[in-house]
Amino acid sequence: MVARILTGKSIRGLINYNESKVTLGTATPILANRFGLDIEQLELRHKVARFEHLTKLNSRIKTNAVHIMLNFDRSENVEVDQMQKIAADYMDRIGFGEQPFLVYKHEDANHPHLHIVTTNVNPDATRIDMHNIGKTLSEKARKEIEIEYKLVKAEGRGREQQIVPVNIELALYGQKETKRSIYNVVTAVLRSYKFTSFAEYNAALKSFNVVADRGPEDSVMFQKNGMVYSILDADGKRIGIPFKASSLAGNSVLHKVEGKFLMNLEKRKQYAEPLKQVILETLEKEAPSKKNFINALEKKGISVVFRQNGQGLIYGITYVDHNSRCVFNGSDLGKAFSAKALLKNLEGNEPEMDKHQAHTPEVGKGRFSASQDMSQDDQTSQGESLLQFLFAKPAQEPIAALGPKRKKKKKKGLLRNGGLSH
The missing domain is CATH 3.30.930 (BirA Bifunctional Protein; domain 2)
Incomplete structure (x- = not known):
């Protein structure tokens, strides 16, 4: 006990x-x-x-x-x-x-x-x-x-x-009530995982088919520190209705999540070296390809999340160690574990993928099956266009599209009160 x-x-x-x-x-x-x-x-x-x-x-x-x-x-x-x-x-x-x-x-x-x-x-x-x-x-x-x-x-x-505090069940759309599935994953990740940034928090969530979204930076939701949670399908795309963080019981709102960053920074320190050792051993033993590297680490309880920009180019990597429940940015572990160094060492790795071609294995086959090759956190899939439209502010007033405004000329003349200013 x-x-x-x-x-x-x-x-x-x-x-x-x-x-x-x-x-x-x-x-x-x-x-x-x-x-x-x-x-x-x-x-x-x-x-x-x-x-x-x-x-x-x-x-x-x-x-x-x-x-x-x-x-x-x-x-x-x-x-x-x-x-x-x-x-x-x-x-x-x-x-x-x-x-x-x-x-x-x-x-x-x-x-x-x-x-x-x-x-x-x-x-x-x-x-x-x-x-x-x-x-x-x-x-x-x-x-x-x-x-x-x-x-x-x-x-x-x-x-x-050894007495594992949680075994998080994958959130599968349609099998259970969506809100309850999201709540179970979010609560367990917040309680058990050690992450130090919003991207790392999302990497852990994505391991169980859930994603947190703050919306575009110019949206009302982002500026008011709001956040929604959604379930991901087998292709890593949002599916179903998103739920506001404030509608979930517990500490799932943004300021509560961010409050864990500094505390977790110290907590995860002791787990960095063991993780680095596992990664290095995997690189030495496995055939030099990105796919083999991902699969080998997944068998050891470590999810790999490649981060991509809007053009589909990989710019970062995050490791989610489900054994120690720690999340690390590749660069935090050292240059040798960054996405750039890793892809350089993996000879014959697949070409940089387009953001809509990110490979994700079938959901439900394993505990960590939805964690690979996800697109950048602030990039949305085709199914998100409505959500973006609802939260985004208009880029400019409609009249602005007609052309630049003409500057008003200053009127010349005497000031009031007899031309004296106070």
């Missing part, structure tokens, strides 16, 4: 996050502690009011929301009644047994896991100390619970990489 504890400043936000998952059908509330009612009897207003009553007791405690995730190994079939016992036992061992808390079973990953929402404000208005709680209490509780409930042992923090 892997336990993760996060703190925040909005208990209402944590509840809304989990309740939105319930609405989408990817989570189920299974336990309510110290609420006076069973979980089935509780309405949203009851849940919010119970926590807000405590947080208002001490307005000086700003960080008063606690979000805990308990992840079980994918091989384990943990029943709901056992999850309830484990959650209650864990909370008691870390000092939250007398606090109100809600437990949700989430089903948006390939392993069983729970989300627990609570507050660190006691009924007497004192604060539960969260400093180093992971080392001092949570780690000890985790090990004891693993033994008592015969769970797969996490063997320390390194195990967290």
Whole structure:
């Protein structure tokens, strides 16, 4: 079992996050502690009011929301009644047994896991100390619970990489509700992947047939920091209705995405060298062609996204490492890993492709199948013309097309007030 504890400043936000998952059908509330009612009897207003009553007791405690995730190994079939016992036992061992808390079973990953929402404000208005709680209490509780409930042992923090936090399902148009498919991919990528730019964020999304679009730079949407998400078809073209980022629950809006860039820059550092080693080994072993290079890396869990300009010429490359969940621009890894150097070393590589001839394997054959040779983020496919038209500002006023305006001549004459100016 892997336990993760996060703190925040909005208990209402944590509840809304989990309740939105319930609405989408990817989570189920299974336990309510110290609420006076069973979980089935509780309405949203009851849940919010119970926590807000405590947080208002001490307005000086700003960080008063606690979000805990308990992840079980994918091989384990943990029943709901056992999850309830484990959650209650864990909370008691870390000092939250007398606090109100809600437990949700989430089903948006390939392993069983729970989300627990609570507050660190006691009924007497004192604060539960969260400093180093992971080392001092949570780690000890985790090990004891693993033994008592015969769970797969996490063997320390390194195990967290083995209990995979998410297995993102490809968004396939027509197979599931479009909005739900987009939401599942976006939420998982935001939570699990480490990207440092909008292009890198899109590279990760495209691996699962979703794309984020800000619109042309002169559009109202772009200038107001808006964004829409769409599903991609087998040819990498947008299909179906795009959805505004603000209509999706969670942190999918632009300023939330951009807020992760700087933080992820530090987080992904340790994974750069291992990725470079894999790329170099692949270049040495595989036949020197771009197609072989892409396919070989895909088998190792690494998607390759070539970026193209409006004329279809490749100008950049992005690597999406699904093993470490890190996204790297080729140039960030070094000159040898840039698109220019790579294409030069791959003898016999295919000629530069036109933007409408980008090769993408059939969707559905593999987890990373929609990530190859996508066109530049701000280039749109034929099916996007309506969306561009709706968001774009007119380039000029209609009268401007008739010819340049003639300059008005200044009228000569005396100024008012007797020719004096103030």
